[in-house]
Amino acid sequence: MLSWIILIISLALFAMLFIWLMGSVLGRGEPEPPDDPEQVMERNSEAIRECRVADLSFDLAFRGYRADQVDAVIVQLLERVEELERRQQTLQKP
Numbered sequence: 803m804l805s806w807i808i809l810i811i812s813l814a815l816f817a818m819l820f821i822w823l824m825g826s827v828l829g830r831g832e833p834e835p836p837d838d839p840e841q842v843m844e845r846n847s848e849a850i851r852e853c854r855v856a857d858l859s860f861d862l863a864f865r866g867y868r869a870d871q872v873d874a875v876i877v878q879l880l881e882r883v884e885e886l887e888r889r890q891q892t893l894q895k896p
Contacts, residue, residue, distance in 0.1 A: 839870075846875050855879075858875060
């Protein structure tokens with residue numbers, strides 16, 4: 803019975819040592835510092851101009867993305883859609 807207790811305690815100590823060692827060597831997974839909001843908005847504007855919707859990105863905020871960045875992208879996308887619709891209408895006119 804005593805040998806089982808010693809085995810369990812030694813395994814727990816070994817697990818704690820292993821976790822501490824891996825945290826020291828590999829890091830604790832700290833998030834990267836957030837990008838400058840102006841840079842994010844500029845990258846998103848450039849992606850919209852070049853029709854690269856998959857490259858849009860937003861900073862994370864509590865419970866989701868930053869609303870101001872999302873709102874700005876939605877406005878830019880709506881403007882782009884309206885511009886393309888105007889172009890299409892002018893091309894279709896006889």
